[in-house]
Amino acid sequence: MHEMALMGEIVQLIEQDARMKNIKYVKKVELVVGTLSNALPDALQFAFDVYKIQEDNCLTTDAELIIHVEKAKAICTICGQQYEPVAKIAQCPTCLLPTGRMVAGETFRILAYEGG
Amino acid sequence: MKIALEVDVLTNNNRAAAFNRQLFEETNTLVINIMSSPGAGKTTILEKTIEALANEFRIGVIEGDLATEKDAERIRALGAQAVQINTHGGCHLDARMIAAVLPQFDFQHLDILFIENVGNLVCPSGYDLGQQHKVAVLSVPEGNDKIPKYPTMFMRTELVLLNKIDLLPYLDFDVEQAKKDLSYIHPQSKLLPLSAKTGEGMDEWLHWIREGVARCKKQSISQ
Numbered sequence: 102m103h104e105m106a107l108m109g110e111i112v113q114l115i116e117q118d119a120r121m122k123n124i125k126y127v128k129k130v131e132l133v134v135g136t137l138s139n140a141l142p143d144a145l146q147f148a149f150d151v152y153k154i155q156e157d158n159c160l161t162t163d164a165e166l167i168i169h170v171e172k173a174k175a176i177c178t179i180c181g182q183q184y185e186p187v188a189k190i191a192q193c194p195t196c197l198l199p200t201g202r203m204v205a206g207e208t209f210r211i212l213a214y215e216g217g
Numbered sequence: 218m219k220i221a222l223e224v225d226v227l228t229n230n231n232r233a234a235a236f237n238r239q240l241f242e243e244t245n246t247l248v249i250n251i252m253s254s255p256g257a258g259k260t261t262i263l264e265k266t267i268e269a270l271a272n273e274f275r276i277g278v279i280e281g282d283l284a285t286e287k288d289a290e291r292i293r294a295l296g297a298q299a300v301q302i303n304t305h306g307g308c309h310l311d312a313r314m315i316a317a318v319l320p321q322f323d324f325q326h327l328d329i330l331f332i333e334n335v336g337n338l339v340c341p342s343g344y345d346l347g348q349q350h351k352v353a354v355l356s357v358p359e360g361n362d363k364i365p366k367y368p369t370m371f372m373r374t375e376l377v378l379l380n381k382i383d384l385l386p387y388l389d390f391d392v393e394q395a396k397k398d399l400s401y402i403h404p405q406s407k408l409l410p411l412s413a414k415t416g417e418g419m420d421e422w423l424h425w426i427r428e429g430v431a432r433c434k435k436q437s438i439s440q
Contacts, residue, residue, distance in 0.1 A: 106308070106309075124220070129219075139369060190401070
């Protein structure tokens, strides 16, 4: 949706943490991105590449972005079936109703970073 | 050195939203975040709303746009306080932008704060601003396929104002289909057809706002 702005959030959160730990540079960032989180891995990679060549942040120019994709999972509140929904309106393949409660796939988190 | 961070990417926004929400609750202010495509009629609806409610409530408006003070000027012309936020290319308002302008309002003398988001049916839906209510505006010329096409917006708004219904005789907008689509993706949401231009349907919207203000005030009495 707006991966440049989201990458700005990621860099800012990492810098906040790095400052407290006296870490000067960051060479690796690991994210968990759900398939239904509205954040697109390709666009995040592009945004990361834009950020890392700029000098006003903690990322090194050869910094690496690792994205762990979290598959979407929903459980139908009527029949209890667990399935992988293709959209946020999690239609149960058996009941054919949007009765799925999303239990995974909406995550958008920073897992870890590496630096020194 | 590897550091496990384990934080949501929108942590900073959500923190600011919680700060905003606390201020709104402590001062019993009804805060409504209005979102739509550009040109759906958000500002016109606000103008008509302010005209209708100016004698009952003290109203403030935060206007979000990429550039210009045009919308804030339209609101100020009606005597209401308006603060313009220019996002300079940003596609949405976030909670920190809102927090930054809140000191410009006197919340002891404010009943309602409208936040008019940047015209965009995608990104604004992802950011909590601390508001109590999210309202979407959809307009007849946009076509009734917008609800299923932009589900992330309509899944999160409790009320959808269908604006420009004075144009229904000239266009192929299927109101019943739009209601059906909305009830499928968000059964608790409501579609409210109106025309800011002719005033048709505005009474129900004004009633919804009055109820919201009453709920805010009641909370303050019970506290």
